[in-house]
Amino acid sequence: MLDRPDVGDADDFVTRLLQGEDRDRARLRLELAIRDFDRAAISTIHGFSQRTLAELAFETGQDLDLELLADDRAIREQLVDDAMASLFATLSADEVTQFQRAGWNRDNLLATAKAVCGPTRPTIEPAGVTLENQRCALREWLEAREKMLTLWHSEEAKGLCEALSGDSGRFGGVRGDYFAGYIHKLPKLLAAPEFSKALRAKPQQLLREAWIAKKWKPEGGPFKERPWWKLLEPLESFCKKSEVFFGTFAPVAAFAHTAREAFQREVTRRGQLTFDAMLSRLAEAITPQSPAAALVRTQLRARYDAAFVDEFQDTDDAQWTVLREAFLDRSTDDPKTRKHLFLIGDPDRKSTRLNSTHSSVSRMPS
Numbered sequence: 572m573l574d575r576p577d578v579g580d581a582d583d584f585v586t587r588l589l590q591g592e593d594r595d596r597a598r599l600r601l602e603l604a605i606r607d608f609d610r611a612a613i614s615t616i617h618g619f620s621q622r623t624l625a626e627l628a629f630e631t632g633q634d635l636d637l638e639l640l641a642d643d644r645a646i647r648e649q650l651v652d653d654a655m656a657s658l659f660a661t662l663s664a665d666e667v668t669q670f671q672r673a674g675w676n677r678d679n680l681l682a683t684a685k686a687v688c689g690p691t692r693p694t695i696e697p698a699g700v701t702l703e704n705q706r707c708a709l710r711e712w713l714e715a716r717e718k719m720l721t722l723w724h725s726e727e728a729k730g731l732c733e734a735l736s737g738d739s740g741r742f743g744g745v746r747g748d749y750f751a752g753y754i755h756k757l758p759k760l761l762a763a764p765e766f767s768k769a770l771r772a773k774p775q776q777l778l779r780e781a782w783i784a785k786k787w788k789p790e791g792g793p794f795k796e797r798p799w800w801k802l803l804e805p806l807e808s809f810c811k812k813s814e815v816f817f818g819t820f821a822p823v824a825a826f827a828h829t830a831r832e833a834f835q836r837e838v839t840r841r842g843q844l845t846f847d848a849m850l851s852r853l854a855e856a857i858t859p860q861s862p863a864a865a866l867v868r869t870q871l872r873a874r875y876d877a878a879f880v881d882e883f884q885d886t887d888d889a890q891w892t893v894l895r896e897a898f899l900d901r902s903t904d905d906p907k908t909r910k911h912l913f914l915i916g917d918p919d920r921k922s923t924r925l926n927s928t929h930s931s932v933s934r935m936p937s
Contacts, residue, residue: 666713
């Protein structure tokens with residue numbers, strides 16, 4: 572093909588290159604490229620990370636005795652099962668119900684563990700939640716609900732409810748029998764496990780201050796001076812506290828905050844290393860602006876003139892961090908010494924999602 576580029580199925584690029592002004596130099600470069608083709612290292616990003624950590628073990632602090640763990644699902648499953656067992660052993664039946672309604676189940680925790688134990692540390696919201704403070708918040712709410720139920724079932728409450736039913740005619744557009752029915756449904760709503768939904772139920776809303784203030788007829792006098800307000804005022808306070816509690820109760824987030832460290836401790840205890848951890852360790856070894864990291868970057872870049880990344884649309888943040896720090900060298904503009912990073916991908920063929928990594932790459936200066 573190099574001797575007769577105009578014959579047969581010769582490559583168009585080679586033909587144009589050999590038809591240039593410096594044919595001999597172009598031919599030499601092509602011959603060198605063909606001769607050195609088999610010397611090019613071809614691997615996955617995980618294979619590259621594993622080889623680099625092993626070859627630069629002293630610089631990266633890599634333990635060569637670690638066993639590579641191909642599938643870490645068993646560790647995640649153990650992590651979830653231990654978390655569920657240890658928590659449920661300390662909870663009452665009512666507390667278990669509320670934790671489960673907040674997403675504390677095996678499938679959801681396994682999905683959470685998979686998300687947070689990957690190569691990059693995700694941002695977890697809300698911040699600052701722990702299982703202990705979530706458990707305390709739940710117990711405080713359950714105690715407040717018990718007090719509300721006790722009040723609502725008291726003899727005094729029965730008389731106040733009758734007075735409230737008697738005043739139903741002073742609420743514009745509300746039939747007295749309907750209003751009385753709503754009042755009697757409230758204890759059942761208070762005791763329901765799905766109280767977060769009950770907060771939005773019609774009987775609940777009809778006994779809230781905002782609705783009463785809207786519907787109360789002025790000629791009835793201030794509604795807060797009616798005897799039944801002694802019953803509805805603590806109900807209003809409890810409902811407001813409940814809205815805050817259910818808006819912030821996030822036991823799954825509390826699990827997520829600790830899952831990554833617990834996972835890494837177990838992997839370390841077993842003397843193993845996951846594929847994702849290889850990426851993380853290499854990224855941690857070459858990313859910091861420190862002399863040690865600079866030495867690793869320099870040694871890596873000295874080994875390669877260029878890197879070609881295929882299917883780039885499927886890389887994630889951790890993979891891009893490794894590629895950027897290892898091969899994207901902006902320290903020189905000299906074409907003879909500058910390294911080159913070629914990214915080959917098609918956003919329309921992404922197997923997962925085109926994440927923020929790629930939008931940041933698209934803005935990189937050439």
